[in-house]
Amino acid sequence: MTPPPLPASGTGASEAQGGLLGAYRRCLAEAAGTGRAPDRQALDSCRAAGVRAAELGVPLRSLVDDALAAADGLPPVLPALRRAVSALMEGYEQAQLAAIRDEQEARREFVDDLLQGRAERLAERAEHFGLRLAESYVVAVAGNLPPTDLTPHRNAVERALVTRFGSHNVLVAVRDDLLVCVAPATLPAAVGEFTHHVRARFATGWRVGLGRAHRGPGGVVTSYREAAQALELADALSLKIDVVRAADLLVFPVLLRDRSAIEDLVTSVLSPLLEARGGHEPLLETLEAIFASHGNQTAAARKLRLSPRAVTYRLERIRRLTGFSPDDPTQRFTLETAVLGARLLGWPNG
Template sequence: MAISELPADLLKGHGQRLASHAATGRLPDREALDAYRAAGARAAELGLSLRALVDAALAGGEEVPGVLPVLRRVVSALMEGYEGAQLAAIRSEESARREFVDDLLQGRAERLAERAEHFGLRLAESYVVTVARGLRTGHPAQPDRIEPARDRIEPGLDRIERDQDRIERDLIARFGSHNVLVAMRDGLLVCVAPATLPAAVGEFTHHVRARFPPGWRVGVGRAHRGPGGVVASYREAAQALELADGLRLKIDVVKAADLLVFPVLLRDRSAIEDLVNSVLSPLLEARGGHEPLLETLEAIFASHGNQTAAARRLGVSPRAVTYRLERIRRLTGFSPDDPTQRFTLETAVLGARLLGWPAGE
């Protein structure tokens, strides 16, 4: 923007003031500097460039000798006002963004669609929510607190803020600011993206893998339509992380679509508790404890019944696996070699992991 395009009254009287200061040798007083700060703030609110503003201030002193000390203070005041107005605008935007994300993920629908357009979301579409756990903790987690992944023009940014900021920047660089929304909620880094952009999930996971310390895990919700769909997808993604922990899954990325059977199992908690206790309680009397036997069953199921592969998973000999399976058959009366009994055993083991059986583990 050229100097001539600035509003004529923005620096009105600036040249005369510089000449007066040069003649008297006095520096600008507080009132004068406050007026320059106000001019800087107004320039920011009008969307004028800081470069054009400073250029105009310097140009006013070109014909006035001996005003360098005055100009330094004037330019400093202009920039202070300009940057202060920008920071206030960013903070206001962050506050609105925090409130919007909070309302969106909790399903509070007041003016949600209207506000979503401001952040580039078209809530009539289907969205997928992906969450990541394990971000570096630069400060204690604060439940129910939203921290949008944006710039902070403040010193002392800790690692967690820089990481989430960089992840959002990289996603926006690839998919555009009107296609993704990244925020922190309940200790999880949350990414909301249209279902028509499946690559966004992979890109988000890539950046999590690169920036999170070991132990991170990503949960992916299913695609759902509308504001309520975003809430549903978020809850599915968060629940997928909980189920993965309960089931002791070794995978880093868990999809709610792959775990649909487990919420079904837990809907009738009394039934699954009865199954677990009826089938697996005899293992509690095993010498050496029940855990090695449960781990052997999990390895057998994961290896599709192949005892050699299960032994490799467990780091024991195939003979040890055979011995453990025989003990399980003798204690419970169930064998994974029998198709019907295998299903009962596998369901019971999964239920035990989901329930944290036996109690206290």
């Protein structure tokens, strides 16, 4: 039995007349003539047609409309029709999923290269994702996260950010056990939204580091390194804040650039505290509380949950042991720098 020609029905019809649905037509014609359901080979041909339709950009609704219209005038072929249309749609969806996976992999590789500073075709590849690397970008990183696969969290956070800000404004990735967000400096709300989703997904322990805004591909690398270093400094200094900005910690990289000098300062100023009864740690904590309270001993006592008299006693012990007093402006600066250096170096064990 010769099947009737396919009817014209818009964009999909022109593709069908060009041979896109040829295998599908033969499948229905054979089912109409024999009464048998299509075999695996016939269904594979339909799947291939679905893949090709997706690659050509034929809308799925048009493809299905043309597939159903192809059965007009044929004897009842409903079982075959159902299976053949299902195969068409399966092939179409497989092609779409493959395209999504390829895009995600390309996006992941691009972000990885961007954060490592591998400059090969970065600007050209960035345009594919709608990024203009000549502009300024900031990088936020979430660390201290539980030891788990971060990919599902990355996917969820990226979906939320893309829904609000668009896929051309943010990139989210996983690198070095950090959840990373790259956003334009002109879109500070994206960093705030990123932090919000980190807070919602991780109950405790997390911390977000925020790099400064820098221009160009190299600027993204610099901002990423600043953000990651801000997390390291916050941990070393036992900071109690959830969001730490690299701009607020600029003095610490300066201190660490001359490690031998800061080691000499810490050893010279603080070594006498190692001889104190009860150890050096309570005295260091007292100094930190005094500095955080701008010299207010009553406020420092509240932080330490001690009496003001106990704080006064500890400060006097520090003065006697080290020869430095927080009450003297010059000596206060030396003491505070030494204490910060001690925390950065993990003194006395570092």
